[in-house]
Amino acid sequence: MTYKNNHNPFLGLYEKALPDNIKWEEKLLITRKAGFDFMEMSIDESDERLERLKWDKIKKKKLRDMAIEVDMPLITMCLSGNRRFPIGSSYKNIQKRGMEILIDAIYFASHLGIRLVQVAGYDVVIGEESTEETKENYNKNLKIALKIASSLGVMLAIENVDVEFADSLDKLLRYIEENNSPWLQLYPDFGNLAAMGKDVISQLSLARSRIAALHIKDTSKKVVRNVPYGQGIVDFISVFAFLKKVSFSGPMVLEMWFDEDKDNFETIKNARLWVLKKMKEAGYF
DSSP, rough: OOOOOTSSOOEEEEGGSSSSTOOHHHHHHHHHTTOOOEEEEEOOOHHHHHHGGOOOHHHHHHHHHHHHHOOOEEEEEGGGGGGGGGGGOOHHHHHHHHHHHHHHHHHHHHHTOOOEOOOOOOOSSTTTTOOOHHHHHHHHHHHHHHHHHHHHTTTEEEEHHHHHGGHHHHHHHHHHHHHHHHHHHEEEHHHHHTTOOOOHHHHHTTGGBOOOOEEEEEEEEEEEEEOTTTTTOHHHHHHHHHHHHOOSOEEEEEEOOTTTSSHHHHHHHHHHHHHHHHHTTTTOO
């Protein structure tokens, strides 16, 4: 595969920016044609995507070989399936299923050559009360998963989300610092930070030495999905200027969702160009 040099932004596309009903080869080719450097695989809450974790070796090898042939690597995985089955839940059956998903995802990533698994910052299911016990459950199970991930050379990185448990990076740093492992880091979503009313630059500054990758998206107050770039509240120029200041050059993923009412290829291509324009205005490159 061909990789860009470290002086240029390394931009990936979230798989869910593409239609569900097209084959993997087409997804990879479209992503490459739109100018992206890699794709982030989605293992979300749907039964269909969770089933991917049970693929046999032949199916996994076929996708890995295809990514190499198309020259579109799968670098990261967004494991949002743990939102449905959080590893801290007080419901034992949900907690157990959540751990099965997380551990399967680590092995799956290892087999596919995916370097980083994004761990969802949810300790409980929506509607369940978050308590000290559920937070401890989350940390206990995170430690178990981390042992497996580190032995396989797969990084885990926790994303800040839209619930009180993980709506800021300073709350998540507790788990990063306690485990103190190079294989457990943060995967900030600065759009989520803005949507939850946090000071984005202050939060990123606190986490600066623990950022493994970043999600790039726009948001509105309390709205964390489907806000077109430039129509929300995120100050992209300030964020990219900060990232330049701290010399961050890790993977960055444009988190978008497919909209059947728009020209999909033009949407993702133009989103990438818009982000690059903001980066250039900020002096990132």
